[in-house]
Amino acid sequence: MMSVRPRNVRFTRDTIKSHFQNNHEASVNQTISKVVDGSILIEDFPIIEVIKIGNELYSLDNRRLYMYRVLEFKQFLEKMQIKIISKKKLRDWKFRTRNDGKSIEVKNGETLEHAHAPPIHVGKKKKRRRARNRARDYR
Template sequence: MLLVGGLALLKAIDDGWTAWDAFQATRTLADPQASVEEQRAAAANLALTAALEAAEPDDLLPVGLPRDDLVRLGLVGSVRDAGDGIKNIARIDPWKVRFSQDSISYHFKDKALGTIDDLAEKLRSGKINPTDVPPIRITEIDGKLFTLDNRRLEAFRRAGIEIPFRWATPEELAREQWKFTTINEGSTIIVRGQP
């Protein structure tokens, strides 16, 4: 009797684990706030769930072992970690992010980007894909989001397009602490050299 109860428990754990992971992956795919990385991992999780559950021979037995779940988690972790260009990058409404500086130059240091208005126009017209622009780095201070990359933020605001972002590292924040010169909590910024 104890053996039958143990086998039933293993089967319930196996089926429950799979159902819970599928439910969470579906929620992630439906979440508009989920990052590209999270959505790709969720899609991989659902695809692997279907494939591994279909191929699992122990479904015919009264006991289930979570081998497929362990393999799936390992593969999803690989998808999640793949590609430095995707990891920890998401998009945000540029009006939800504040400026760290009180003023910026109208011209980018990278001459290929030109001016703030040049980049904004290329974004609006589709000549530049937002994902081709390096993500801005943001941090949260007292519940407010601030960027270390003020010119790009201004260009995306002018273009009216969501901006790619990632969280700034502690090293970046320490190295660029000098940028926090805003005198109005980052709500506006002065653009120097603008015609």
């Protein structure tokens, strides 16, 4: 395990769902507010698993990375714990990003400031194929 700034880890997808898988009541953005007001501790969240491709780190836990990125952007968090895992855990369908993972969009919800990159716009599929093929090249 190691400690890194959230902005130094990239996303593996263009979009995330607005709610965590195990908690359909609170959205990711509501969870961020609860962390800020102290009703949820950041230590209660599992460590983010990442893979290293070249010199870049890519998250397999995009909703949590988004949460950490927003908290860093709000100057509430400086670093997060990560665990680097084998590239074999990355599936082609999981690696679909058109801006090399610099930012992400929340589906069915508001996307909060979390990156110093221009926002992506979900659309054409041609670029997805290129990103998916690039992921295969790094296995």
